[in-house]
Amino acid sequence: METDIYYVNFEKRNTDIATGPPLPSCNQYERIDPQTGPPLPRRYQDEGNAQQTRPPVPSRSQDEVKAQKCRGSRCLVLMTVCLGIICVLLLVGSSIAVAQYFMVAAERESLFKSNKNTVEEFNQTINRLQHNYTELMTEKDQLKNNFTSLSQKKLELESNVTSLSDELQKAYEKGYLWGWFFISNESKSWSDSRKYCRDQGADLVIIKSEEKQRYITSLVNERMSSERVWIGLTDIQQEGNMKWVDNSILNQGFWDTGEPNNERGNENCVELMPSYPVLNWNDLPCSIERKGICEK
Template sequence: MDLEDIYQNVENKDIKDTTGARTQNHSQDEGKDGKCRGSRCLVLMTVCLGLMCVLLLVFITLYITITAERGLLKSYKNTVEEFNHTINSLQDNYTDLMTEKDQLKNNFSSLSQKKLELETRVTSLREELTREVSKRGFFFISSESMSWSESRQFCRDRGADLVIINTEEKQRHISSFVKESVWIGLSDIEIEGNMKWVDNSPLNQGFWSSGEPNSFHGTNEDCVELNPARDPLKNWNDLSCSDTKKWVCEI
């Protein structure tokens, strides 16, 4: 073998060794680069997953917040509607009350007018009654029977006295409303045959029944009754003052 060939072989061997070493080193570098890329991808994936979790949490929070706000908004809307409904109802009630107030006011005015009319009518009736009482007197008919003296005392205890009949009109009037015999305020207790009224005025006109007064059977018939069953202008009769009769008081 020539030196040139030996040299060539050595040189080729060095080249192979160098190339092999380089190839091995390159392979090792590529393995290291692969490992680095894998670590980076894992970190990136972790970061992405973390970001996704954060975004998901933010989304859930926003969803819950929006849902709650929608609920509050709906509740507020319902509250506003109920409030408006209440306001409308109160306005209707107010309108009704004002209408009722106007009606009551009108009724009050009408009643006030009627009250004035009634007061005027009552005043007129009182005046008429006063005139009638002054003209005819005010009479009270008893519901029980007493002697003439007891009857008169009953009337006097009440500010009155037995009735005095001094006109034909009054005679007819008394005879029209009594239903049975009654004492009147006429007697001759003080002087026999001298008839006087309870106010001591003399008898000027009498409305005696036929044959009266007569002191029947000689008894002292000093007091006078009125018997409505007879002729209105002829119904007086003298009786014993101790007899019991109903009576008419005159105020």
């Protein structure tokens, strides 16, 4: 590394003692050629270049050159190290930024898939609920139709029941309808036999038609082998005024020949003698023991 050497050309001039010698001007600085040295003073040139000799150029020592080169090398090494450190830092920063980018991208992709799955599940749930709602509405309409149909059938059945009830009541009043019959196990007085029937939720039988009279007679014959039984007819309250246990008046009787005769004046209760097919009633004292036929 070479350095340029400059010299100052001072010419001999008159100087003022008060002001001193004048300062050199800028054009008085000239570059020194390291090979030829500084230019000769003008006075040497004015003398016709009598002497072509030049003042000797001061030479630099090898140590100074080596030191200057060493300093330059150190600066270059320092700059190289700094650049290397900067490159390493940039590389590390870039790697971290790339890693963070991929992490964020992966997380974003995961969130996107998760949201997509959630949306799909939500849509499936909505579709399933809509399907269930449609089915429920269909079932509701069917149930509503069934309810309407059943309501109409109910009204029809109620009408039929009312009609049947009226017919049954008329049939019962005419004696065409009979209940459930059973015969007591022990022979008792008329009053005790009636009490037995009432304890079973029934009462002594009432007969107001020939059909029922024939049925009761056949039933007693079948069950009792022509054994006589009490029926629910008496004139205890008023002699000669026969009434059924429901306090209804006797309109049609099925008396045996010569009955009722109130023999001895105390025959106030009526028995049925099944040995005769239809006309088989007989008045008898109420204290005599017979089995009773009950109707429920």
